[in-house]
Amino acid sequence: MSLIFNVLRRREIRSPFQLSDEQRSQYREDGYAVLESVIPATVLTKLEQSCRKVVTNVDTRDSTAVEGEEPIESRAGYFEPVHPNQDASVAEFSSCPLCAGVVRGTLGPTAYLFLAQYTVKAPGTDLTFEWHQDAAYLPHSSSRTINIWCALDDMTEENGTLYFMPNSQVGVDTEQPGADSGDIAAKLEDQVGTPFLAPAGSIVVFSSSVFHRSGPNTTSQMRRALTLEFSEEPLLDHETQQPLMWAVPVLRSGATV
Numbered sequence: 704m705s706l707i708f709n710v711l712r713r714r715e716i717r718s719p720f721q722l723s724d725e726q727r728s729q730y731r732e733d734g735y736a737v738l739e740s741v742i743p744a745t746v747l748t749k750l751e752q753s754c755r756k757v758v759t760n761v762d763t764r765d766s767t768a769v770e771g772e773e774p775i776e777s778r779a780g781y782f783e784p785v786h787p788n789q790d791a792s793v794a795e796f797s798s799c800p801l802c803a804g805v806v807r808g809t810l811g812p813t814a815y816l817f818l819a820q821y822t823v824k825a826p827g828t829d830l831t832f833e834w835h836q837d838a839a840y841l842p843h844s845s846s847r848t849i850n851i852w853c854a855l856d857d858m859t860e861e862n863g864t865l866y867f868m869p870n871s872q873v874g875v876d877t878e879q880p881g882a883d884s885g886d887i888a889a890k891l892e893d894q895v896g897t898p899f900l901a902p903a904g905s906i907v908v909f910s911s912s913v914f915h916r917s918g919p920n921t922t923s924q925m926r927r928a929l930t931l932e933f934s935e936e937p938l939l940d941h942e943t944q945q946p947l948m949w950a951v952p953v954l955r956s957g958a959t960v
């Protein structure tokens with residue numbers, strides 16, 4: 704029985720994926736869309752294992768004394784880039800039909816992966832992110848960008864999930880020098896926003912121009928997510944014309960590369 708179930712779940716990610724009409728209109732109107740429980744269990748397990756390995760590597764690095772530096776005893780968060788060339792699970796997932804369908808339905812037919820990163824909040828830490836737009840931290844560019852934020856754990860208000868300010872994806876607050884400043888961010892300061900509450904294996908895809916924040920992790924477990932960020936054109940350094948981060952082609956004329 705479980706063999707049949709696993710085969711069926713595995714097949715799911717191979718078949719083409721399209722956002723529902725409701726998800727498309729949520730993305731268009733609110734700047735983000737929620738896709739509940741879409742990552743197959745087998746894929747989720749692989750991503751969890753890959754994330755665990757990354758966290759263990761960081762802990763090992765932190766505990767290794769470097770001359771002139773104190774070892775780090777514990778950290779509040781882990782924000783570790785994982786290039787698809789170095790991680791088979793991330794490579795497989797970031798180019799799978801599910802991701803391709805989400806990118807196609809939000810960004811369009813051409814897309815480049817410019818960052819993949821595990822974002823992990825350690826248990827019982829007050830690490831928070833104030834209201835911000837990811838686009839404010841990206842180079843000035845006409846290229847639209849999105850974030851596919853994948854929950855590797857159940858997301859709750861207690862463990863520091865994301866909150867969104869629906870329909871705030873207007874322009875980019877380019878004056879914003881840091882995550883806790885900027886005119887629009889300051890105006891949002893007292894607002895709670897809409898929490899992303901969903902089981903592990905869910906995705907929230909959001910425009911890099913939509914305001915979002917996240918709370919502390921007050922639970923005794925890690926809060927783990929995989930962030931995949933895509934642009935419709937390579938994001939280039941204005942002077943060198945080289946990619947600022949990565950520019951891994953993912954979609955060309957609507958088809959996976």
Ligand SMILES: O=C(O)CCC(=O)C(=O)O
Nearest residue numbers: 822832837863917928930
């Ligand atoms: O993982 C978090 O709590 C915050 C992540 C975030 O703000 C982002 O990916 O832009």
